[in-house]
Amino acid sequence: MKKAIRFKVGNILPKWSSKNIKNGSYSLGLSVVVVAIVVVINMIISDLPSKYTEVDLSDTQLYSIGEQTEEIVGALEEDVTLYLVVESGYEDDMIVKLLEKYEELSSHITVETKDPVVNPGFTAQYTDDSLSSNSIIAVSEKRSKVIQYSDMYETAINYYSYSYETTGFDGEGQITSAIDYVTSENLPIMYVLQGHDESSMTEDMKSLIEKGNIEMQDLNLVTAESVPEDADCLFIYAPQKDLSEEEAQKIIEYLENGGKAFIISGYTQTEMPNLASVLADYGLETMDGVVFEGDPNYYISGNPTYLVPEIMSADATGAMANSNTYVLMPIAQGIRTLDSYRDTITITSLLKTSDSAYIKTDTENLTTMEKEDGDESGSFDLAVAVTETFDDKETKLIYMTSPNLFNEQIDAMVSGGNTQLLTNGLSWMCNMESTVSIPSKSLSLDYLTVTAASARMWSMLTTVILPVICVAAGGVIWFKRRKQ
Numbered sequence: 273m274k275k276a277i278r279f280k281v282g283n284i285l286p287k288w289s290s291k292n293i294k295n296g297s298y299s300l301g302l303s304v305v306v307v308a309i310v311v312v313i314n315m316i317i318s319d320l321p322s323k324y325t326e327v328d329l330s331d332t333q334l335y336s337i338g339e340q341t342e343e344i345v346g347a348l349e350e351d352v353t354l355y356l357v358v359e360s361g362y363e364d365d366m367i368v369k370l371l372e373k374y375e376e377l378s379s380h381i382t383v384e385t386k387d388p389v390v391n392p393g394f395t396a397q398y399t400d401d402s403l404s405s406n407s408i409i410a411v412s413e414k415r416s417k418v419i420q421y422s423d424m425y426e427t428a429i430n431y432y433s434y435s436y437e438t439t440g441f442d443g444e445g446q447i448t449s450a451i452d453y454v455t456s457e458n459l460p461i462m463y464v465l466q467g468h469d470e471s472s473m474t475e476d477m478k479s480l481i482e483k484g485n486i487e488m489q490d491l492n493l494v495t496a497e498s499v500p501e502d503a504d505c506l507f508i509y510a511p512q513k514d515l516s517e518e519e520a521q522k523i524i525e526y527l528e529n530g531g532k533a534f535i536i537s538g539y540t541q542t543e544m545p546n547l548a549s550v551l552a553d554y555g556l557e558t559m560d561g562v563v564f565e566g567d568p569n570y571y572i573s574g575n576p577t578y579l580v581p582e583i584m585s586a587d588a589t590g591a592m593a594n595s596n597t598y599v600l601m602p603i604a605q606g607i608r609t610l611d612s613y614r615d616t617i618t619i620t621s622l623l624k625t626s627d628s629a630y631i632k633t634d635t636e637n638l639t640t641m642e643k644e645d646g647d648e649s650g651s652f653d654l655a656v657a658v659t660e661t662f663d664d665k666e667t668k669l670i671y672m673t674s675p676n677l678f679n680e681q682i683d684a685m686v687s688g689g690n691t692q693l694l695t696n697g698l699s700w701m702c703n704m705e706s707t708v709s710i711p712s713k714s715l716s717l718d719y720l721t722v723t724a725a726s727a728r729m730w731s732m733l734t735t736v737i738l739p740v741i742c743v744a745a746g747g748v749i750w751f752k753r754r755k756q
Contacts (some may be wrong), residue, residue, distance in 0.1 A: 337373050340710055341448045348380040352451055355409040356385045357395060364406040367424065370443050371408075374451075381451075410450035417450040442479075445710035449483040456485060460504035460702040463491035468511035471538070471675045476683060480691050483710070486698060493519040499526035504702045506533040510675035514544040523550050530665030532701045538675040539603055539635075554658045554669055555613030559606035562635050563652055566628030566643060572685070576641055578602045579674075580686075581623040581654050583693075588657040588670060589622055590696040598686040599623060599693055604674040606631055606652035616660050622670070622697075623655040655693075657700075670697045 354371055356363070363385070371383045386394050388403075398409050398416045408419040426440035453459070462481070464473075473481075481488060491499070491506070493515075499506055499522060506526065515523070527533060527550075537547070539562055551557065565571040565579050572578050579601045585593040592599075601623065609619055630649040632638060643649065658669040676682055683690040698704075 337370075337377065338444060338710060341374075341444055342377060344448055344452055345374060345377040345381060348378050348451070348455065350412055350455055351380050351382065352454060353382045353384060353411045354447070354451075355394075355411065356383065356406065357388055357403050357409065358385065358406045359389055360385075360387050362405055364421075366441065367406055367408075367443055370447070374447060408447065408450070410447070410454050412454040414456075415454050417453050419446045419450055441713050444713070445483050448710055449485060453485045459485055459487060460704065461487045461489060461500075461502050462505040462507050462698070462702075463489050463500060463503045464507045464509065465493065465511070466490050467492050467494055468513040468515060470508070470512070471510040471536075473509065474678055474680050474683075476680050476691055477678050477694065480695050481698065484695055484698060484704075486702065493522050496522075498522050499531065504532065505698065506531065508533065508535045508547075510536050510538040511544070511547065512540060512542065514542065515546040515550075517546055520546040520549050524553050527554070527667050527669065528662075530667055532668045534670045534697060534701060536672045536675055536677070537605070538673070539605055541636075551671060552610065554660070554667075555610045555617050555619055556656065556658070556671055557608045557610055558673065559608050559631060559648075559652070561605065561631040561633035561648075563604050563606050563625060563654065564630050564632055564641060564643070564647075565625055566630060566649075567626040570626045570629070572600065575602075577604075579604055579625060579654065581625055584621045584624055586620050586622055586657055588620070588697045588700040589693065590699070592689070592693065592696065597689045597692060599689050600677070600682055600686045601654055601672075601674040602676045602679075602682060604654045604677075607654065607656055607671065607673060609653075609656075614660070616662050618659045620657045620659075621653045621655075622657055622693075623653070623672075625652045625654065627651045657697075668701045670701060 354374065356367065356371060358364070374381050375383045388394070388405075395403050395409065398411070399418045401418070403409075403418065404421045406421040408424075410417045410419070424441065424443045424446050425438050426442060427436045428439045429436055464470075478488075486505075488507075491503075493499070503526070506523065523533065535547075535551070537544075537558060548558065562577060563579065564576045566576070570580050570582075572580055580598055581601060583589055583593045583597065583599055606625075613619075627650060629652055630643045630647040631652070632644075632647055654674065655670070655672040658667075658671070660667040677690050678694060
C-alpha cells in the first residue's frame with residue numbers, strides 16, 4: 273500500500289536568513305547603481321556635440337565640416353540665424369545633422385525650424401519665391417539669403433536609365449557661402465568682358481564665383497565709356513577676336529588707376545595686337561606656339577600637352593603650393609617677361625613647367641610630339657601675377673594661357689584643383705580676407721591624378737616586377753621541395 277506524500281510549505285520556500293537577505297540586498301543595490309551609472313553616462317553622451325560622438329568614415333567626408341567653414345564661422349562677431357523651412361516629419365536628415373554642426377561651431381549661430389503649414393507667411397518677409405521643403409534662409413542684421421533645397425544637391429542624367437540621379441551634396445558650400453554673404457561688409461563686383469567671342473563660363477565656375485559672394489555683371493566696352501567705377505575686378509575669358517584700340521586703352525586706363533584684371537587667353541591663329549598691348553603695358557608677352565612637357569612627372573594621360581605644372585608659392589595661389597593639390601593645363605602657351613618694364617611693377621610666377629619643356633610653333637603641320645631641333649626649350653611660366661603700386665593705388669593682374677583649364681571634365685581630373693586656383697586668385701585680387709571655395713562633396717567616384725611617370729612606374733610594377741617576384745618565389749619553393 274502506497275504511502276501518501278506530504279509537502280510542507282516551509283520545504284519549498286527560500287530559507288530566509290539575515291545572511292541571505294544581506295547578500296540579496298547587496299546584489300540588488302549594486303545592480304541599481306550600475307543601471308543608474310549607465311543611464312547617466314548615456315545622458316551625458318547624448319548631450320555632447322556630435323563631433324565628439326560621431327565618426328565620419330565616408331571617402332569625401334560627407335558628414336564633416338571643413339577647415340574653411342570652421343575658420344569663417346569661428347570668426348563670426350555677429351549673430352546669424354539659419355531657418356530650416358520644412359513641414360514637421362519631412363526633415364532631410366543630412367541637412368538637419370549639418371545644421372547641428374554649424375550650431376556647435378559658434379554661439380553666434382542659431383538654428384530654427386519653421387513649418388510652412390504652421391507659419392504660412394514666414395518666408396514672405398525674405399523672398400517672393402516659393403521655397404521647396406528643406407530650404408534654408410540665412411538671416412543677419414545686414415541682409416538675408418535663401419538657399420533652395422535643389423541647390424544643395426547636384427544631379428546629372430544617367431544615360432543608361434535616362435533618368436536623373438543625385439551625384440553630389442553641396443550643403444556645406446551653400447550654407448557657409450550664405451553665412452559669409454549675410455555678414456560681409458562689402459560684396460565685390462566682377463565685370464565680365466563681352467563682344468569678342470569669349471569662352472562661356474562653365475557651371476562649376478559660376479557656382480564657385482557665386483559661392484565666393486562675388487557679383488558678376490556683363491560689360492561691353494564698345495558702348496561703355498569706361499570700365500565702371502564700382503568694378504572690383506575685370507574678367508577677360510579667352511576672346512577669339514581682338515579688342516579694338518579704344519577698348520584696349522580703356523582697360524589700360526582702368527588698370528593704371530588701381531584696377532584689377534583676370535585675363536585668360538588661348539592658343540589661336542588670330543593675331544591680337546590690342547590684347548597684347550594690354551599685357552605689354554605690364555611687362556608680359558605671350559610666346560608663339562604650344563608648350564610641350566618633356567618630363568613625364570609634369571604631364572598626364574601620355575599627352576605632353578596636358579601639363580601638370582609646378583604650383584609656385586604666392587599670395588594668389590594661397591596654400592596650394594604646399595598641399596597635394598594639382599592643376600591641369602591642356603594646350604597652354606608660355607609667358608615671357610619683357611626685357612624692359614616699369615620698376616614699379618612686380619611679376620610673380622604662379623604656374624611653371626619643368627626645365628625639360630619645349631615649344632612647338634608650327635602646330636598645324638605637327639609630325640611628332642618629341643622635341644626637335646629648333647624648338648625653344650627650358651622652364652616656362654604658364655600663369656603669372658602682376659602688382660604695381662603707384663600714387664597709393666595698387667594694380668593687380670593675373671594672366672593665364674589655357675582656357676580649357678576650367679573645363680568641368682579637366683577640373684574633375686584634378687579633383688577641383690583648377691577652380692580652386694580661380695577662387696584663390698579672385699580672393700587675392702578683390703582684397704577679400706577669404707573666399708568661400710568649398711566644392712560639393714561627390715556621391716559618385718572621384719578621380720585619381722596620376723602623372724605619366726607614375727603611370728609607367730605602376731604599370732612596370734604590376735605587369736613585370738610583381739609577376740617576376742611571384743615566379744621566382746615559386747621556383748625557389750619548388751626547388752627546395754624537390755631536393756627533399
